[in-house]
Amino acid sequence: MRLLIALAALSSALSLAGTATAATRDLTVDRGIVQSVSPTRIVLRELDGNTVAITVSQETTVRVNGLPATVLDIQPGFVAAVTHRGPNPALLIRAFGRIQPIVDRGVVLSASPRGLVIRTLDGANLTFRVTLRTKIRWRGLPATMAAVRPGRLVEVAHTRAGVAIRIAVRARRAL
Numbered sequence: 764m765r766l767l768i769a770l771a772a773l774s775s776a777l778s779l780a781g782t783a784t785a786a787t788r789d790l791t792v793d794r795g796i797v798q799s800v801s802p803t804r805i806v807l808r809e810l811d812g813n814t815v816a817i818t819v820s821q822e823t824t825v826r827v828n829g830l831p832a833t834v835l836d837i838q839p840g841f842v843a844a845v846t847h848r849g850p851n852p853a854l855l856i857r858a859f860g861r862i863q864p865i866v867d868r869g870v871v872l873s874a875s876p877r878g879l880v881i882r883t884l885d886g887a888n889l890t891f892r893v894t895l896r897t898k899i900r901w902r903g904l905p906a907t908m909a910a911v912r913p914g915r916l917v918e919v920a921h922t923r924a925g926v927a928i929r930i931a932v933r934a935r936r937a938l
Contacts, residue, residue: 789848793817797841797858802834805856807843817845820852825924827858830894833923836862864920864928874911879927881917891919891927901932 793815795807806816825832827841834856837843841860847853867889869881879891893908901910911917916933 790846790854791848792844792846794844795842797837797839797843797860799839800834800837805834805837805843805845805853807845817847818850818852819856823853823856825856825858827860827862827922830896830922830926831892831924832858832862832926836923838863862922862928865923866918866920868916868918871911871913871915871917873913874908876908879911879917879919879930881919889919889925891921891925893927893930897927898929899932900929906932 793807793809795809795815798806798808798814800806802819804816804818806814808814819834823834825834825837827836837856837858838860841858843856843858845853845857846855867881867883869883869889872880872882872888874880875893877893879893881889881891883889899906899908899910910932911930918929918931918933919927920929921927
């Protein structure tokens with residue numbers, strides 16, 4: 764009886780293993796240097812010199828330097844690996860390069876270890892995701908999120924996707 768159960772389990776495991784490899788078999792990963800990028804397409808020059816254009820959709824997952832990002836965070840010259848299934852839009856883009864951050868200044872409304880909400884001078888509320896890679900400075904020295912308190916002035920360098928790269932806390936409280 765035990766032998767029969769063991770054979771049935773082995774048979775089902777082998778059949779599932781074949782299905783998983785069949786599902787991933789038609790995935791293609793193109794690697795190269797980004798030549799151009801738009802909200803609908805990314806063009807790579809591969810190591811062999813060929814140029815490949817891959818369509819991008821709203822469902823495409825984008826990561827730059829391991830962080831969530833948007834396609835517009837990717838710049839020409841970045842190194843990228845694009846996973847796609849034939850002529851279909853990209854499923855995943857992993858890019859590496861120096862991100863040009865956007866800088867916003869404002870007063871802290873709320874702060875937690877994972878997020879930050881500020882009000883800018885023009886009255887807009889902005890929400891940022893804080894990660895383990897976010898650098899925090901208070902009075903020019905390294906600090907933790909404990910230094911980021913409601914009412915304090917901050918300068919946040921972030922990606923277009925809203926991931927905070929750097930938070931500089933001002934010493935004075937807002938009026």
